[in-house]
Amino acid sequence: MSRPDPTGLAPGAVLGILGGGQLARMMALAAADLGLRAHIFAPEPDSPAYEVAARHTIGAYEDEAALAAFADAVDVVTYEFENVPAATAAFLAARTPLHPGARALAVTQDRLSEKRFVSELGLAVAPFRQVDSLGDLEQAVAALGRPSVLKTRRFGYDGKGQVKITADTDLMQAWEEIGHFPAILEGFVSFAREISVVAARGSDGSFAAFDVCENEHRDHILALTRVPARIGAVASAAAIDAARRIGEALAYVGVFAVEFFIVEDAAGEQVVVNEIAPRVHNSGHWTSEGAQTSQFHQHVRAVCGFPLGAATRRGTVTMENLIGDRVHDWRAILAEPNAHLHLYGKREARPGRKMGHVTRVLPQGD
Known part of the structure; x- marks a missing residue:
């Protein structure tokens, strides 16, 4: 198959998705709404x-024969998670369009490269130090103080791969706990709120951001998202502008999220970039019913070269993650007049496992 031009795609084309979890599931459903067929590789x-x-391939991300057959069967490739091996991305990009591109993956897969990238854009981040040894950790803690947070540079999510360094923490034990992996120490940020901007950028440079949302985590897992966020207009505009600058610097195509801390000081509300996610994002699930275009439809539009949709919010929205046994309350949720239930089809409810989510939408002004 020759390399197609994503701007020339139309209903009937095949969207390839790396990864088979709930984000891929919701992308596949959105693709079907737009007359596209989804092919999952996982x-x-x-x-x-x-x-x-419509189709799935079960194969290792290192299996070049399976990847080549997958590339030949699709018109464009995207992914549901940022830890796609770099070699896999390069192999597919040489055969078919891949969005977001390799640079976005390279920057965001590594917390150290991500922090440096954001800092070079002139955006605020928590103070940080590279940690490759116990000695590095000792020097970093001496520089940044306690409390601080030690994080592996790769593969951490939902609180995994990180250790909080407090006054009582034994540094050797902390280093052992993260498995001697290359790491980063981040200075502790005393924040008032956690927010995120979920936005999309098209291959033509078009940009659309959803309203800033406010996030509440429990046990390091996103539990609740509220929209609009309870922040001022200046901070909201600053967060959206930061997301725009990040997307432009990465030449990004698709939906992405930028997580921020809101720090309150004498000058007012300051936005501090925490993390970038180069994919559709859990904090954007509210858009399924709460926005004119969901983040999943927006992502499919962007990577296929379709016009971006309106990101207009439809009301006051909350999104609750259904974690573990909370999913068993599905019947009561369905009885709520303003609730919209999304279940992910996972067979076993385990503690800490995201089983679904529910959005609740009240009309504007309620």
């Missing part, structure tokens, strides 16, 4: 996205 024998996709 190593797991049983994944939530398989149930709703």
Whole structure:
């Protein structure tokens, strides 16, 4: 198959998705709404996205024969998670369009490169130090103080791969706990709120941001998102502008999220970049019913070269993650007049596992 031009895609084309979890599932459903067929590539024998996709391939991300066949069967490739191996991304990009591109992956897969990238854009981040050894950790803690947070540079999510360094923390034990992996120490940020901007950028440079949302975490897992965020107009505009600058600097195509801390000081509310996610994002699930265009439809539009949709908010919205046994309350949720239930098709509810989410939308002004 020759390399297609994503701007020339139309209904009937095939969207390839790396990863078979709930984000891929929701992308596949959005693709079907737009007359596209989804082809999932993932190593797991049983994944939530398989149930709703036109086709799936079970294969290792290092299996070049399987990847080549996958590339030949699709018109454009995207992914649901940022830890796609760099070699896999390069292999596919040489055969078919890949969005977001390799640079976005390279920058955001590594917390150290991400912090340096954001800092070079002139945006505020927590103070940080590179940590490659116990000695580095000792020097970093001496520089940044306690409390601080030690994080692996790669593969951390939902609180995994990180240790809080407090006055009582034994540094050797902390270093052992993260497995001697290359790490980063971040200075502790005393913040008033956690917010995020979910936005999309098209291949033509078009940009659309959803309203800033406010996030509440429990046990390091996103539990609740509220929109609009309870912040002032200046901070909201600064967060959206930061997201725009990040997207432009990465030449990004698709939906992405930027997480921020809101720090209150004598000058007012300051936005501090925490993390970038080069994909559709849990804090953007509210858009499924709460915005004119959901983040999943927006992502499919962007990577396929379609016009971006309106990101207008439809009301006052909350999104609750259904974690573990909370999913068993599905019947009561369905009885709520303003609730919209999304279940991911996972067979076993385990502690800390995201089983679904529910959005609740009240009309503007309620």
